[in-house]
Amino acid sequence: xxxxxxxxxxxxxxxxxxxxxxxxxxxxxxxxxxxxxxxxxxxxxxxxxxxxxxxxxxxxxxxxxxxxxxxxxxxxxxxxxxxxxxxxxxxxxxxxxxxxxxxxxxxxxxxxxxxxxxxxxxxxxxxxxxxxxxxxxxxxxxxxxxxxxxxxxxxxxxxxxxxxxxxxxxxxxxxxxxxxxxxxxxxxxxxxxxxxxxxxxxxxxxxxxxxxxxxxxxxxxxxx
Amino acid sequence: xxxxxxxxxxxxxxxxxxxxxxxxxxxxxxxxxxxxxxxxxxxxxxxxxxxxxxxxxxxxxxxxxxxxxxxxxxxxxxxxxxxxxxxxxxxxxxxxxxxxxxxxxxxxxxxxxxxxxxxxxxxxxxxxxxxxxxxxxxxxxxxxxxxxxxxxxxxxxxxxxxxxxxxxxxxxxxxxxxxxxxxxxxxxxxxxxxxxxxxxxxxxxxxxxxxxxxxxxxxxxxxx
Numbered sequence: 001x002x003x004x005x006x007x008x009x010x011x012x013x014x015x016x017x018x019x020x021x022x023x024x025x026x027x028x029x030x031x032x033x034x035x036x037x038x039x040x041x042x043x044x045x046x047x048x049x050x051x052x053x054x055x056x057x058x059x060x061x062x063x064x065x066x067x068x069x070x071x072x073x074x075x076x077x078x079x080x081x082x083x084x085x086x087x088x089x090x091x092x093x094x095x096x097x098x099x100x101x102x103x104x105x106x107x108x109x110x111x112x113x114x115x116x117x118x119x120x121x122x123x124x125x126x127x128x129x130x131x132x133x134x135x136x137x138x139x140x141x142x143x144x145x146x147x148x149x150x151x152x153x154x155x156x157x158x159x160x161x162x163x164x165x166x167x168x169x170x171x172x173x174x175x176x177x178x179x180x181x182x183x184x185x186x187x188x189x190x191x192x193x194x195x196x197x198x199x200x201x202x203x204x205x206x207x208x209x210x211x212x213x214x215x216x217x218x219x220x221x222x223x224x
Numbered sequence: 225x226x227x228x229x230x231x232x233x234x235x236x237x238x239x240x241x242x243x244x245x246x247x248x249x250x251x252x253x254x255x256x257x258x259x260x261x262x263x264x265x266x267x268x269x270x271x272x273x274x275x276x277x278x279x280x281x282x283x284x285x286x287x288x289x290x291x292x293x294x295x296x297x298x299x300x301x302x303x304x305x306x307x308x309x310x311x312x313x314x315x316x317x318x319x320x321x322x323x324x325x326x327x328x329x330x331x332x333x334x335x336x337x338x339x340x341x342x343x344x345x346x347x348x349x350x351x352x353x354x355x356x357x358x359x360x361x362x363x364x365x366x367x368x369x370x371x372x373x374x375x376x377x378x379x380x381x382x383x384x385x386x387x388x389x390x391x392x393x394x395x396x397x398x399x400x401x402x403x404x405x406x407x408x409x410x411x412x413x414x415x416x417x418x419x420x421x422x423x424x425x426x427x428x429x430x431x432x433x434x435x436x437x438x439x440x441x442x443x444x445x446x447x448x
Binding site for chain 2: 001002003004006023024038043044045046047048049050052054057059072084085086087088090095098100101102110127129130131132133134135136138139140142143145146148149150151
């Protein structure tokens with residue numbers, strides 16, 4: 001089967017660094033789904049206003065290198081040092097590199113073909129292959145058991161942003177950035193004291209982590 | 225993006241007639257995911273035993289005819305006479321014909337590459353493109369609003385199966401068939417008094433519906 005993008009995702013995160021590890025982890029993070037080409041028609045979204053959430057099926061467009069033959073992956077949640085089967089993981093490195101994310105609908109502009117959402121884990125420019133309404137009775141299983149995900153809870157970091165750097169961002173972007181950083185966006189293998197960084201909302205962020213505290217060091221406008 | 229099947233689905237439903245309209249509607253309905261080719265390896269499923277549910281991304285392989293240019297569909301739940309946008313619907317007739325279903329895991333035979341599940345809405349022989357674990361914290365939204373789905377609750381039918389016909393099926397298949405029929409498997413436009421039918425677990429079922437009661441008329445072994 002061959003897939004054609006129906007939309008492009010717009011996010012303040014322009015690289016794969018800093019992307020939340022799952023949807024919903026950074027509820028303050030805003031994004032936009034923009035229908036493309038012949039799919040940008042008002043009727044395509046008719047009736048969606050009655051739904052609070054939607055599903056995105058999208059491409060892991062930032063994967064690097066050729067697909068591996070291995071069917072094992074090392075989830076960040078397991079510290080990067082335990083393997084599980086690819087079909088027991090949401091890893092982007094999978095036989096068909098399709099991501100699945102539920103996001104909250106914030107606003108629908110059907111005439112423009114734009115849906116504003118929050119909580120997405122897609123980077124800017126990601127191709128979207130399908131948009132489906134979230135249907136509670138068939139999609140929500142609040143009693144589900146989630147294996148190693150349940151067994152290894154994530155410890156959020158304390159985030160320190162010096163007051164002088166807060167003015168880099170709008171209040172909304174700042175709230176999203178705090179939630180993003182609290183999720184610990186470092187790679188699984190970490191050098192202590194190393195400075196890390198990623199682009200966010202037009203700025204390059206630099207930070208270090210010491211113990212359970214993440215401190216932002218700098219915020220400079222990204223080169224265009 | 226081009227997709228390659230990783231598995232084939234096995235179901236007692238060998239045609240698209242009678243398929244539940246969503247996953248979870250017929251919890252007694254058993255099915256099997258069978259990994260195919262180079263994906264049938266024990267390690268592919270390692271760690272999945274800790275999860276109660278999984279997601280299937282699959283192809284709407286029973287769609288007939290060419291894709292329509294229309295971006296409107298008529299959901300059966302709305303009686304087939306109201307249109308909504310394709311991205312506000314789970315209709316199989318969509319730009320990229322990929323289905324999304326959560327199913328319950330009943331048993332995993334990793335060595336054979338087989339996962340027994342229940343509650344699926346896939347017909348026999350459906351190609352499966354991805355298997356992902358259901359992760360409660362990111363996938364379950366028990367407070368979600370589901371638009372026209374919430375507003376038009378489905379009225380199950382009363383199902384009458386004469387005692388002489390019950391012996392067609394194993395107790396498990398019979399339980400699934402009762403749930404299937406209660407969902408009203410008729411097309412959206414219905415002739416009263418017409419006899420309908422579909423193949424199930426190697427038999428052709430015939431039934432009529434009068435008022436709120438569905439009565440099974442016959443059960444004969446399917447031609448092979």
